[in-house]
Amino acid sequence: MPNSVVDADVIFKELKTNSISEFFRKNSQMLGYSGKVRSLTTVVHEYVTNSLDACEEANILPEIIVEVKQIAESKYSVKVTDNGPGIPTKIMGRVLATVLSGTKFHRYMQQRGQQGIGGSGCTLFSLITTGKAIHVRSGTGRGAYECDLSIDIKSNRPLITNMVEIDKAFKGLEIYGEFGEVKYESSDHGIYEYLRRTALSNPHATIRLIDPEGKSFNFIRSVTEMPTRAKASKPHPLGIGTNDLLEFAHASESRKISSFLVETFSRLSQNKVEELKGIVGELDFDKDPRKLTWDEAEKLVNSFKQVKWIAPDLDSLSTIGKTQIEATIKNILNPQFMSITERKPKVFRGGIPFVVEAGIAYGGSAGKTTEVGSQGVLIRFANKVPLLFDGSVCAITSAVNDIQWKRYGIKEFDQEPISVMVNVSSVYVPYSGVGKQAISQEMEIIEEIKLAVMDCARGLQRYMSGQKNKSIQTSKYNTIMKYVSQLSENLSEITDLKKADIEKELKALIDSRYKKLLEVEAAEEAKAQEEAEGEEEEDVGSAEEE
Ligand SMILES: Nc1ncnc2c1ncn2[C@@H]1O[C@H](COP(=O)(O)OP(=O)(O)O)[C@@H](O)[C@H]1O
Ligand SMILES: [Mg+2]
Known part of the structure; x- marks a missing residue:
């Protein structure tokens, strides 16, 4: 007997409308909670970017402390404390325990957070992996309180319990949460590297990490001015x-x-x-x-698309800044050489402004030290937020891989103590996935990144060839000097002169020749460099145009 046809009403009888938090509970990977290491980094990322955003808005130089402790296998606690404006009692539940609720909506402005799922996403992630609530202490200067915070998943409503007033001397926000299915790792994808890079792109912030072993790492601010704030502007x-x-x-x-x-x-x-x-x-x-x-x-x-428009205004962009990058690279990487470039703002897709900044650091703590030696490192940022994952599909990676490093005196990028950092800023960064860890391959963006990095690389090339010439000449000089003593002795035997006198004169002669040689080489090199730069400008001329 054939099975009877089932009516649509019967099939859909079971269907209930999911609350938005129910949806993210089932799809937490969409918020960056996939993989144990990444999940823990995501929690720290959400809290730290919120602290940075809040401090920026309140015009406060941020001091952020991140403390991670292991509770059990795959279970850790995270505590993030900042000196920001705090959150008023009235809106606490709405902003940190209601998915898709924040104060930064509908602003066409470059900001880190925007969607209102960062903080509440962490609350949700804690709830579904440990069953626990988040503990918050907040002080606004006028009053302070602490409470437990969770979400009623079915209704996407906040659950606030144990609310008590605390000493109002406490100012800022402290969030403590416990999270399961996570792991602390000191790899490139871990919290230490995340915070080190956050410090690089936020020179005005002081960030401290206390790791699960109790070790403390301090990234102290390298500048004391606040970053220039992006203005909210209208979209083009x-x-x-x-x-x-x-x-x-x-x-x-x-x-x-x-x-x-x-x-x-x-x-x-x-x-x-x-x-x-x-x-x-x-x-x-x-x-x-x-x-x-x-x-x-x-x-x-x-x-x-059929109308001729004036290009968009660019006030909505905020960059790290050239002198700030210089200060922060020096502070954190302490390299032998560095070169930094800030490009002019450009647009992609005809109407979205963006701007690229790049820096190259060589030597010192630049690059990465492995068992087999140094390794080149690419440090990617979008709106000053480090991108640690999905590097292979990112526009920054494509652009940097396209560069012929040999031309700039870097034989193998993978084997040199070099760090290349790139920050792409835009009101609308075109991320390639929901995890927001890679920038999609927009031609205009890739081209700008290439120009920025190549500009820094030219500086590097000058430095490298200078180093190389110097080392060749030095070894020639040393070889000749080795024979001076012997030669002087022989000369002294066949003449009436004293060995010491001959030696002194010979050395003086070689020294002066050597000095001249270096001067001539430096001049030639500068000339060659100028010519090479001329050629390159021609290469990229078309891309320079708006
Ligand atoms: N450390 C903090 N200090 C002050 N306000 C905060 C802090 N963290 C979060 N907030 C507030 O909570 C809101 C929600 O944060 P979040 O869920 O991460 O969304 P978003 O960052 O996208 O706005 C923020 O818009 C902000 O108003
Ligand atoms: Mg946020």
């Missing part, structure tokens, strides 16, 4: 897609589509609206923007 019409436009339209308080467009986007004037009207065709620009449909939004986005 060329930088957005249909989905973004719909979201903006539906959240808009404008009465008409025309005023919504002018108010929402940069470079979009009433004149441009008139121009758009001619291109879009069927669309009532007097209509309520909250009623904009997908098809209409799509038409608008397509028409944006």
